[in-house]
Amino acid sequence: MSDIIFRLATRADLPSIVRMLADDELGSQRERHQDPLPDSYMKAFEQIDNDTNHELVVAELNGEVIGTLQLMFLPSISFQGGLRAQVESVRVDTKYRDQGIGSKLMQWTIDRAKARGAHVVQLTTHKSREEAHRFYERLGFKESHLGMKLNLK
Amino acid sequence: MSDIIFRLATRADLPSIVRMLADDELGSQRERHQDPLPDSYMKAFEQIDNDTNHELVVAELNGEVIGTLQLMFLPSISFQGGLRAQVESVRVDTKYRDQGIGSKLMQWTIDRAKARGAHVVQLTTHKSREEAHRFYERLGFKESHLGMKLNLK
Numbered sequence: 001m002s003d004i005i006f007r008l009a010t011r012a013d014l015p016s017i018v019r020m021l022a023d024d025e026l027g028s029q030r031e032r033h034q035d036p037l038p039d040s041y042m043k044a045f046e047q048i049d050n051d052t053n054h055e056l057v058v059a060e061l062n063g064e065v066i067g068t069l070q071l072m073f074l075p076s077i078s079f080q081g082g083l084r085a086q087v088e089s090v091r092v093d094t095k096y097r098d099q100g101i102g103s104k105l106m107q108w109t110i111d112r113a114k115a116r117g118a119h120v121v122q123l124t125t126h127k128s129r130e131e132a133h134r135f136y137e138r139l140g141f142k143e144s145h146l147g148m149k150l151n152l153k
Numbered sequence: 154m155s156d157i158i159f160r161l162a163t164r165a166d167l168p169s170i171v172r173m174l175a176d177d178e179l180g181s182q183r184e185r186h187q188d189p190l191p192d193s194y195m196k197a198f199e200q201i202d203n204d205t206n207h208e209l210v211v212a213e214l215n216g217e218v219i220g221t222l223q224l225m226f227l228p229s230i231s232f233q234g235g236l237r238a239q240v241e242s243v244r245v246d247t248k249y250r251d252q253g254i255g256s257k258l259m260q261w262t263i264d265r266a267k268a269r270g271a272h273v274v275q276l277t278t279h280k281s282r283e284e285a286h287r288f289y290e291r292l293g294f295k296e297s298h299l300g301m302k303l304n305l306k
Contacts, residue, residue, distance in 0.1 A: 003297070018230070030231070030232050038234070051206070076197060076241060077170060078174050079192045081197030082193070085199070119266055120306075121302070144302055146280060146296050146300060147277050147298025148276055148286075148289050149297055152267050153272060
């Protein structure tokens with residue numbers, strides 16, 4: 001496990017990322033892991049890749065992409081104009097679960113947010129993901145908010 | 154109330170916006186509503202103003218700024234590369250509460266997110282803000298997630 005590296009994703013990583021997003025009870029209902037991938041994934045990748053406030057991150061082990069998350073830096077008036085970091089779409093390949101990879105990926109991300117000067121890392125997790133809640137609590141996250149969504153489509 | 158307008162904020166609106174953010178049980182502990190405002194607010198305003206994915210919105214009535222929120226458009230790989238809209242820092246001037254201004258402000262914002270093609274509007278509210286939860290439920294938001302934060306400072 002010492003060979004694990006964390007880095008920004010390239011376009012070539014996108015199929016592995018979508019595979020992990022789709023390999024999940026909630027994700028399987030909303031993703032389309034096909035070859036070739038639907039264009040909409042490519043377009044979103046381009047937007048993220050061209051915006052310095054958005055980073056698509058992967059964990060790589062022996063040349064294989066086995067984890068991912070999306071990191072956003074959000075300028076904000078509140079907290080005296082404080083920069084927020086936000087994490088979305090965290091996944092570790094099911095074959096590599098329970099080996100501490102998610103923790104290392106999150107710790108790398110938290111350090112990156114600190115280096116950028118963010119005052120907080122925020123995320124939401126679906127109420128049904130109880131293991132995820134405990135995972136984030138072990139990393140020091142506090143459950144202070146409710147996450148509410150309004151679907152538009 | 155028919156004269157209320159919703160628009161993007163200008164730099165001149167910033168003192169009114171910070172006043173509303175500070176006039177709040179949680180906000181009073183973290184904002185500095187001074188004249189002149191601390192530079193950090195100005196810097197955050199510039200970042201938001203220069204980024205087409207970020208919008209600082211105000212409600213104006215008879216020339217007075219009486220409501221605000223921040224709207225963000227977040228590119229995302231998940232949901233087939235779907236665009237998310239996120240709302241933060243929603244406030245209505247205490248003098249103008251319970252007159253439907255917050256609802257109109259949010260409805261304007263939801264329509265704006267729809268027009269941009271977002272598939273969801275997401276937000277978090279502090280667990281202690283029970284009135285806010287009911288307010289967002291009336292607008293159609295579902296409480297599906299937990300919001301977790303890790304303070305870095």
